[in-house]
Amino acid sequence: AQSVTQLDSHVSVSEGTPVLLRCNYSSSYSPSLFWYVQHPNKGLQLLLKYTSAATLVKGINGFEAEFKKSETSFHLTKPSAHMSDAAEYFCVVSGDDTGGFKTIFGAGTRLFVKA
Amino acid sequence: DAMVIQNPRYQVTQFGKPVTLSCSQTLNHNVMYWYQQKSSQAPKLLFHYYDKDFNNEADTPDNFQSRRPNTSFCFLDIRSPGLGDAAMYLCATSSFSNEQFFGPGTRLTVL
Numbered sequence: 637a638q639s640v641t642q643l644d645s646h647v648s649v650s651e652g653t654p655v656l657l658r659c660n661y662s663s664s665y666s667p668s669l670f671w672y673v674q675h676p677n678k679g680l681q682l683l684l685k686y687t688s689a690a691t692l693v694k695g696i697n698g699f700e701a702e703f704k705k706s707e708t709s710f711h712l713t714k715p716s717a718h719m720s721d722a723a724e725y726f727c728v729v730s731g732d733d734t735g736g737f738k739t740i741f742g743a744g745t746r747l748f749v750k751a
Numbered sequence: 752d753a754m755v756i757q758n759p760r761y762q763v764t765q766f767g768k769p770v771t772l773s774c775s776q777t778l779n780h781n782v783m784y785w786y787q788q789k790s791s792q793a794p795k796l797l798f799h800y801y802d803k804d805f806n807n808e809a810d811t812p813d814n815f816q817s818r819r820p821n822t823s824f825c826f827l828d829i830r831s832p833g834l835g836d837a838a839m840y841l842c843a844t845s846s847f848s849n850e851q852f853f854g855p856g857t858r859l860t861v862l
Contacts (some may be wrong), residue, residue: 678855
């Protein structure tokens with residue numbers, strides 16, 4: 637069975653400071669991992685994905701994430717927060733050991749950015 | 752632009768009155784998904800199709816059904832909506848990479 641845990645329900649940062657959104661996963665195989673962002677009343681947008689290539693993944697809008705198998709983590713970071721980054725962020729695990737497409741979303745982390 | 756389209760964007764139905772939500776895609780993806788997202792919660796996978804193969808999540812209520820008549824279209828049928836079924840319903844598609852492309856969603860209100 638697979639699962640995903642986002643360790644913080646809310647994160648608040650000041651504009652221009654680093655962002656860290658934490659995600660741990662559990663899986664008996666090598667899943668695909670994703671981060672999606674959802675702005676209020678908007679659809680889900682893919683930030684970045686890990687699919688067993690490079691462990692450091694760069695995404696859109698300056699975000700990146702590092703896959704650490706030993707820690708079963710896939711934390712999302714950004715060096716400098718912008719006001720427009722305020723949104724809900726979801727860590728997602730997808731796939732299974734049969735090559736299927738089962739998908740589980742983490743509970744989400746709400747990012748607040750203070751001026 | 753290739754995309755995922757959901758119709759209608761807003762749907763109001765009465766308690767117990769069947770409703771159908773529509774999703775279409777121009778991406779020619781093999782896999783189509785339906786999610787339910789309640790207010791301030793994460794999307795929850797209801798089921799997905801891999802081509803014509805239907806995969807139901809174990810905890811998806813029987814009240815929810817789906818049809819995929821061809822590659823481009825997928826429908827979500829709610830046979831007898833209850834107040835607890837009010838939510839945003841998201842359709843997504845993917846190819847073999849598992850990267851999912853989401854539609855804008857249909858917000859369902861049950862009166």
